[in-house]
Amino acid sequence: MILQQVRRSIGKSGVFTVLLLVQLSLAFLVCNTVLHTSLQAAESRKQFDKNYHQKQYYRVTDDLMDEDMEYRFWESEDSLLRIKNYDKELSKDRHYNFYQVIFQQLGIEDFQGPEQFYELYEKEPDVHRSDFTLGSKKYNVVKNVMISRGVMKEFGFHVCQGELLKGKDFVLSEGQTRIPILLGYGYRDIYQVGDVLQGEYYSKPLELVVAGILDQDTGVIQDSNNDSGEYLVYLDRMMVTPMLDCSYEPPDEEDRSFQQTLYLMKTNGTVSVQNENSFYYFLNKMNDLRQKYDIFEFNVINEPMLSIELLSMNLKDGFWILLSVAILALLFSILSMSVVLSCKIVENRRDYGIVRLVGCSKPALYFSILLEAVVLAVIGNGVAFLMNAAIFNGMVSYRWEWFLLSVGFVLPGCIGPINELSKETIDSGIRGKN
Amino acid sequence: MVQIKLEGISKTYGKNQAAVHALKNVTLQIEKGESVAVMGRSGSGKSTLLNVLGGLTTIDHGRYYFDGEQLKTTEKEMCRFRNRKIGFIVQNYALLNDKTIYENVELPLRFTKQGRKRRMEKVGSILEEVGLLDKKDRLTSEISGGECQRTAIARALVNDASVILADEPTGALDETTEKTIMQLFGRLNREGKTVVIVTHDPDIASLQDRIIRIRDGEVI
Numbered sequence: 001m002i003l004q005q006v007r008r009s010i011g012k013s014g015v016f017t018v019l020l021l022v023q024l025s026l027a028f029l030v031c032n033t034v035l036h037t038s039l040q041a042a043e044s045r046k047q048f049d050k051n052y053h054q055k056q057y058y059r060v061t062d063d064l065m066d067e068d069m070e071y072r073f074w075e076s077e078d079s080l081l082r083i084k085n086y087d088k089e090l091s092k093d094r095h096y097n098f099y100q101v102i103f104q105q106l107g108i109e110d111f112q113g114p115e116q117f118y119e120l121y122e123k124e125p126d127v128h129r130s131d132f133t134l135g136s137k138k139y140n141v142v143k144n145v146m147i148s149r150g151v152m153k154e155f156g157f158h159v160c161q162g163e164l165l166k167g168k169d170f171v172l173s174e175g176q177t178r179i180p181i182l183l184g185y186g187y188r189d190i191y192q193v194g195d196v197l198q199g200e201y202y203s204k205p206l207e208l209v210v211a212g213i214l215d216q217d218t219g220v221i222q223d224s225n226n227d228s229g230e231y232l233v234y235l236d237r238m239m240v241t242p243m244l245d246c247s248y249e250p251p252d253e254e255d256r257s258f259q260q261t262l263y264l265m266k267t268n269g270t271v272s273v274q275n276e277n278s279f280y281y282f283l284n285k286m287n288d289l290r291q292k293y294d295i296f297e298f299n300v301i302n303e304p305m306l307s308i309e310l311l312s313m314n315l316k317d318g319f320w321i322l323l324s325v326a327i328l329a330l331l332f333s334i335l336s337m338s339v340v341l342s343c344k345i346v347e348n349r350r351d352y353g354i355v356r357l358v359g360c361s362k363p364a365l366y367f368s369i370l371l372e373a374v375v376l377a378v379i380g381n382g383v384a385f386l387m388n389a390a391i392f393n394g395m396v397s398y399r400w401e402w403f404l405l406s407v408g409f410v411l412p413g414c415i416g417p418i419n420e421l422s423k424e425t426i427d428s429g430i431r432g433k434n
Numbered sequence: 435m436v437q438i439k440l441e442g443i444s445k446t447y448g449k450n451q452a453a454v455h456a457l458k459n460v461t462l463q464i465e466k467g468e469s470v471a472v473m474g475r476s477g478s479g480k481s482t483l484l485n486v487l488g489g490l491t492t493i494d495h496g497r498y499y500f501d502g503e504q505l506k507t508t509e510k511e512m513c514r515f516r517n518r519k520i521g522f523i524v525q526n527y528a529l530l531n532d533k534t535i536y537e538n539v540e541l542p543l544r545f546t547k548q549g550r551k552r553r554m555e556k557v558g559s560i561l562e563e564v565g566l567l568d569k570k571d572r573l574t575s576e577i578s579g580g581e582c583q584r585t586a587i588a589r590a591l592v593n594d595a596s597v598i599l600a601d602e603p604t605g606a607l608d609e610t611t612e613k614t615i616m617q618l619f620g621r622l623n624r625e626g627k628t629v630v631i632v633t634h635d636p637d638i639a640s641l642q643d644r645i646i647r648i649r650d651g652e653v654i
Contacts, residue, residue, distance in 0.1 A: 008532070354528050357490070358589065359517025359545035361509050426490045427481075430528040 005355065005368045006375060009344050017376075020333075020340045024380030024410075027329035029387050032402040034326045037319060039399065040217055041232075055272045056279060060098070060286070061299050062268055069296045074260060080250070082293040083263045088245070089289055091148070096282045099150035100243050100269040101220050103233075107132060107139030107200030108208075113190045114393075117237050119143050139200050145220065145235060146265070148243040154272060155220050160185065162193035162212030165242050169211070174248035180211035182240035186395050188213045201241065204258050214240065216397070236395055267298065330409060337376065337413035341369060345420045352421065353429015366418050370411060377410040436502070437466040437597065437628050438487060443496035445482055445651075456482035458651040460496070466596070469619070469629040471639035474648035480632045481601055483648060487630060488522045488599045489515040517545050521590025525602040527582040529574040529589075535561065535581075536570040539588045546593070556592055564588045564618065580611035587618060597628045604638065616641060 010017060062070075073079050091098055105119040119141045131140050149170050151157070157164055159182070169180045179201070183191060191197070191210050199208040219234045243266060250256035273279045283300065290297070345352075352365055385398045445457040456479045464470055474480045485491040486498065489505065489512045498505040500519060505511070516522070529538045536557055543553045561567040564584040574582055583603060590598055600619070604612040616638060623629045631642060639645050647654050 350528075351530060354530060355541070356513075357516060357522055357528060358542040359513050361513045363509065427485055430524055431481075431526070 003371075005351070005365075006372045008351065009348055009368070009372050010375060012344060012347050016340045016343060020336055021376065021380055021383065023329075023336055024333050024376060025383035025387060027326070027333040028380050028384035028402070028406050029391075030322065030326040030329050031406065032384060032388060032398055033392075033396050034319075034323050035399055035402045035405070036396045037322075039401065043217075055274060056276070058271050058273070058279060058282075058300050060267070060269050060271060062264075062296065073294075073296055080256065080259055080263070083267070083295060084246070086289050086293040086295050087263060087266050090286060091150075093282075093285065095278050096271050096273045097150045097154055098148075098269050098271045098282070099154055100146070100148040100266055101151055101222065102146045102243065102265055102268075103222065104144055104146050104202075104265075105141045106144035106239055106241060107134065108142050108239075109137050109139055109198035109200075111140035111142055113142070113187065117142050117186065134200055134203070134205070137198065137200075137205070142239060143237055144239040144241055145233075146241050146243045147220070148266070148269070151220065155218070157182075157218055158215045159212035160215050161188065162210065164212055170242045170245055172244040172246050172248075174251070177205075178207040178209055179242060179244065181208045181242070182212050182214055183210055184214055184234075184236040184238045184240070185216040185218065186236040186393065187239075189393065202258055202261050204255075208239075208241070216394075267295070334410060334413040337373060337410055338416040341373065341414060341417035342420050344372075345369075345417050345424070349424060349429050351429075352424060353426050353431075356426045357430055362422065365421060369414050369417050369421065373410045373414045374407055377407045381406055435466045436463050437468075437500065438462075438464040439497075439499040440486070441497040441499070443486060443498065444494050445479075445486060445491065446494055455651050457486065457493075460648075460651070460653050462646060462653055464628060464630065466628055467623070467626050468644065469623045469642040470631070471642040471645045472630065472632045472648060473634070473636075473639050473645055478648050479651040480648055482651075484599050484601050484630065484632050487597075488520045490522070513545070517542055518593055519595055519597060521587075521593075521595035521598045523583070523586045523590050523598065523600040523603050525605040527574075527579075527586045529582055529585055531575040532573065534571050534573055535566055535577065535585050535588075538574055538585055539570075539592050541589060542593045557588075560588045560592045563591075578611075579607050580614060583607060583611070583615050584618070587615070587622075591622070591627075595627075597630065598622060600629070600631045602632060602634070604633075604635070612638075 076082075111117075131138060133139070149165075149167065152164055162182075165180060165182060172179065178196070181197075193210050193212060195210045197208040197210070199206050201208075214235060216236060217234055218236070219232050222233045244262060246259045246262065250259050271279070271282050273282060286298070286300075289295070356362070356365070381398075381403050388396060388398050440460055440462050443457055443460040444455070447454045447456055460479075460483065472480050472483060482491070486493055492507055500515070505515060522528075530541070533541075539557045539561060540553055543556060548556070557570075558567060561570055564587055566581060566584055566588065569577065569581065574585060577585070587598075587603075598619070603619070604615055607615060619629055619631065620641065629642070631638065633639055
């Protein structure tokens, strides 16, 4: 009987009910996004605390290197061979993990993805379509991160489709025009494993074969470059390309320039060690190799990892605004629910009088009000779920935690209506008296 | 045998200067199977008396005995009393207009633990008694005033209430329908139901065993 009453009540004040549902859905959508972001950050923090707080990180950089020194180094005939050997020997050691994470835009011909995947989309939306032409081909510039072999292990990469990159995938042979890449989770409905994209990798045209799609919320730590700590950057909207080793002598100046750029990038990286002994081991080895191959000097900076930003770089700036909007939207929705339910009490006054006349109790009617609010919240969540799927395309999952919270949040909106109902008498209901 | 007994019942609406003393120290008895008319001017307290008898409102002072037992005023007991002991009929019928005759009559049974089959039997039987069985699937918004009142009477009887309380039951009906409805009340009374009718109409009042007159909240 109570369920019937709820169904009848929801059917009444149709326009107001629909407006309330729209408002609830929008508020729930924003709130879920905020909760998702917070929970995701908390989960990532937990994971990163577990994985990284037992380690020490040091950044190896040539930032302060003298440009003349670099110029003199590259003037030498065998400089490329020396830097290759330096990198090869430095990278392979079980006492530490020396890896590179370099955010480097990538040109893709006839890119199929949405705008959010373009480079600079968040920072400079007006110029994010920074397309360029190379030869006769037109490329779109998309977000990309170049990773060395050690990154996948260091940050615990997993794929939901296909497979991770293998050792041989990080080697570029002479004449090779095709390399495997990984795609962030957001790409899963855009490209499939095995698809071949025409790309531009450090001005070198290459075919990029999709080897795998990463799990949702796969992230890496990026140095902020301004001493404000590190960001945890999610790769859901990024392409992930291997930082290549070139196993061949450059056949021409253009290729030589390509390899120089590549190996110069590879000398800048991060080393993770379990203890100080391992760090000094790395430092000694690096200095020995530097002298052996006559490589310029590097700065080694301790990265304390104390200030890892909790939020995705993409959402960080807007988070507090989003949180404020979510709180206001939620409060406004609860207020609207209270007003609409109070209107329904007046509209249903006669029905309430009749059912009480034949034996229904007041607490049962209070329960019907609560149940109606819960049903509206459930419907609102359903609509918000569909909107979430349509808008975010799986980038933001609809949280069951929010579903439960939202039902709890709407209940205070019933206090006013229940108070109104408590003042109603059977007489006023069945005879229409005030 | 006394079925209803009121002792020193008082009921006041509002507070302080705005207080309206609807019933003042009312004491009366109604025998089982008796038919009683309650008469008085508008605002004299007739409807409040009926509300008290039907358990629709609480009392400020006094005692209410039903079948020899004092009525408890907890919400649970009052609901049970309204559902099982009393059939209440009002002038505007108090029916759910978007429901069928059947659904309206079934309503009191939905607050009991009776199964669907038992409910169907009871509603069918009572609708046959009031002559509405063939129209049971009609919406109450689509039937005549007389049929509405017969639906309200059927709803009042469906839980086998022993007392029928009717507030101006024929006030909105034409003369022919009024006669039919009063015949129905007469038949119910002869079958052993106690009938209390609030009315302005002396002709209707004269059909009852006894007339209780009320003025300014007092039985005279």
